Amino acid sequence: MRYVAGNCLWTAQTTIPKQYSYLTTDLQTEVVIVGGGLAGAITAYQFAKAGIQTVLVERTIIGYLSTRASTSILQYEIDTNMVQLQSMYGIDAAVRSFQLCFDAVSDLEKVIQTLDDDCEFSRSPCLYYSPKKNDVRWLEREFNLRRKHGFPVEWIQSEQDNERFSFPIAGGILSTDGAGTVNPYRLTHALLREAEKAGAKIYENTDIDKIYDEPSNGQTKVTTQHGFHITAKKIVICTGYEAKNLIRGQRLGSLARTFNIVTKPYPEVPGWYDRCIIRDTDEPYTYVRSTNDQRIIIGGEDVNAGGVSSKISNLDDEDPLVEQQYNRLLAKLQELFPQLQVQPSDIEFQYHALFNNTKDGLPFIGQVDYYPNCYFNLGYGSNGILSVLTGSKLLLDLYQGKKSPDLDLFHFQR
Ligand SMILES: Cc1cc2nc3c(=O)[nH]c(=O)nc-3n(C[C@H](O)[C@H](O)[C@H](O)COP(=O)(O)OP(=O)(O)OC[C@H]3O[C@@H](n4cnc5c(N)ncnc54)[C@H](O)[C@@H]3O)c2cc1C
Incomplete structure (x- = not known):
């Protein structure tokens, strides 16, 4: 399956900071992490910093799968509104899910302060809005629920706000805290550099093709495609969407292809308050963020990807659909910020990637009973x-014998 296509901003702007060697021997360790995207990197960082012997193995190149295509919007708000989440799991679980994301923005900021790179982390307000009058009632309910539970929200209508926003807003929730942006590729490498300093061993071009999880005969280990074994107390699976193949009898959400275009830098954008993160209520929705070098990323126009053999899941750059979705994004950008008069020649990067939505917008973190010594840290969904990051902390606690009730929010049987 082809996960990413096109010219991704993050890897186009950064040459590979470090190449790790491949594994050529058997190893014994406390924890082995499979997968060297952002999930694997943050997990390796947490475990290594806690003084636990850690090995990370990546099939190909560090950070070169979903991570490099990530829009990397950091938001406390989840794709499933708090009102909807409440109706699915009750108010406590809904608020806790939002709160964990809210706290994770500050946690990430603190983690980045320990790294040798600022990873372009930046805080930003975020706007969730609709131009349609019909949406105002339910958006207001969402706003009221969030406000009631202490989230820093402001109600927005463009009649009062045409100074701040150049596009029509029938109703919107402006969150003044709990959001930001980052460069995911630089973050992945910076985390691994720090993990390595703390003693982690990292291997690239090392494909794990077998997992043995039979603790009764002391055989918790993974085996590489070249037959080397890594024996460990615990295995942490951070293989992103590939991990779906390990989970039995359950669909972990559905795959869509999502599209991003990135402009040249625009130091001034009239009608874009604080260069905030923007998300509309359309289905599929459109999302907008700024970069540190003042580009605009606009994404969305998702199409359902279907199964492994579907044409869309393996979309190639020549497919006319790709150009069509990029053009739609450009038209949306022109509508949002008409004064910029963005032209096709102002678009400097465009790419599309597979993205896994879950039915409740929440990730899968924890264990399954048929792999008793495996932990899973799967950041499915748009947060x-x-x-x-939350998963890495919960799994470290679990490893250290402290099982958090928060794991119940993200378990596989839901
Ligand atoms: C298009 C897109 C947009 C996104 N936008 C956002 C956003 O705005 N905000 C947000 O918070 N999140 C977003 N996400 C999600 C977020 O980027 C990911 O959750 C995050 O990058 C973590 O990715 P990962 O490490 O789980 O997966 P990946 O980056 O895919 O890494 C998994 C790694 O595992 C390796 N691997 C697989 N199988 C094996 C094996 N057998 N042996 C060894 N290695 C193996 C792969 O080679 C790969 O490098 C987005 C994702 C996509 C795809």
Whole structure:
């Protein structure tokens, strides 16, 4: 399956900071992490910093799968509104899910302060809005529920706000805290550099093709494609969407292809308050963020990907659908910020990637009973980065014998 296509901003702007060697021997360790995207990197960082012997193995190149295509919007708000989440799991679980994401933004900021790179982390307000009058009632309910539970929200209508926003807003929730942006590729490498300093061993071009999880005969180990074994107390699976193949009898959500275009830098954008993160209520929705070098990323226009053999899941750059979705994003950008008069030649990067939605917007973190010594840290859904940070903390606690009740929010049987 082809996960990413096109010219991704993050890897186009950064040459590979470090190449790790491949594994050529058997190893014994306390924890082995499979997968070297952001989930694996943050998990390796947490475990190594806690003084636990850690090995990370990556099939190909560090950070070169979903991580490099990530829009990397960090938001406390989840794709499933708090009102909907309440109707699915009750108010406590809904508020806790939002709160964990809210806290994870500050946690990530603190983690980045320990790294040798600022990873372009930046805090930003975020706007969730609709231009349609019909949406105002339910958006207001969502706003009231969030406000009642202490989230820092402001109600927005563009009649009062045409100074701040250049596009029509029938109703919107402006969150003044709990959001930001980051460069996911630089973050992945910076975390691994720090993990390595703390003693972690990292291997690239090392494909794990077998997992043995039979503790009765002391055989918790993974085996590489070249037959080397890594024996460990615990295995942490951070293989992103590939992990779906390990989970039996359950669909972990559905795959869509999502599209991103990135402009040249625009130091001034009239009608874009604080260069905030923007998300509309359309289905599929459109999302917008700024970069540190003042580009605009606009994404969305998702199409359902279907199964492994479907044409869309393996979309190639020549497919006319790709150009069509990029053009739609450009038209949306022109509508949002008409004064910029963005032209096709102002678009400097465009790419599309598979993305896994879950039915409740929440990730999968924890264990399954048929792999008793495996932990899973799967940041499915659009809060993936914050989710895998939360996951890495919950799994470290679990390893150290402290099982958090928060794991119940993210378990596989839901
Ligand atoms: C298009 C897109 C947009 C996104 N936007 C956002 C966003 O705005 N905000 C947000 O918070 N999140 C977003 N996410 C999600 C977020 O980027 C991810 O959750 C995060 O990057 C973590 O990815 P990962 O490490 O789980 O997966 P990946 O980056 O895919 O890493 C998994 C790694 O495992 C390796 N691997 C697989 N199988 C094996 C094996 N057998 N042996 C060894 N290695 C193996 C792969 O090679 C790969 O490098 C987005 C994701 C996508 C795809």
